[in-house]
Amino acid sequence: MTTEAPSRPVPTPGDLAARQKARRAAELLEPGTLHRGERFRPLFEQGVRASKMTPHARLVALTLLTFANAGTGELPPERQPFLDGLTEATGLNRGQVVVQLRVLETRGWVRRHPASPPAYEQALLRPVIPRFALDRLRAS
Numbered sequence: 001m002t003t004e005a006p007s008r009p010v011p012t013p014g015d016l017a018a019r020q021k022a023r024r025a026a027e028l029l030e031p032g033t034l035h036r037g038e039r040f041r042p043l044f045e046q047g048v049r050a051s052k053m054t055p056h057a058r059l060v061a062l063t064l065l066t067f068a069n070a071g072t073g074e075l076p077p078e079r080q081p082f083l084d085g086l087t088e089a090t091g092l093n094r095g096q097v098v099v100q101l102r103v104l105e106t107r108g109w110v111r112r113h114p115a116s117p118p119a120y121e122q123a124l125l126r127p128v129i130p131r132f133a134l135d136r137l138r139a140s
Contacts, residue, residue: 029108032134040073047133060100083120
């Protein structure tokens with residue numbers, strides 16, 4: 001009796017195209033790099049306002065921005081609002097803020113520090129401008 005290792009399915013052209021599309025989408029959601037002389041805050045505000053986000057997502061994004069450095073968008077640990085601070089500053093309840101933070105992370109507007117815990121109560125967050133939005137802002 002011979003036991004053969006299960007064979008891997010051979011990818012189809014459709015599978016390869018889907019992988020390329022997913023890779024391209026992930027690249028577009030990566031944080032954009034500011035050029036010399038560009039300031040983070042005005043670009044972030046313009047990008048959020050021009051996006052098709054819900055009003056609550058915009059509110060959470062712009063509120064998080066108020067805690068960040070205007071030139072770079074950096075948000076050091078001592079300035080982090082955490083979940084309670086965002087809840088208080090926005091007037092939304094905790095559940096609403098958590099949902100909007102997930103939306104912002106998914107769309108590339110908020111990044112979590114790699115060493116940050118998974119729960120938003122103590123998560124170290126940073127507003128970022130996704131590459132696709134930064135490219136669109138520069139083109140307009």
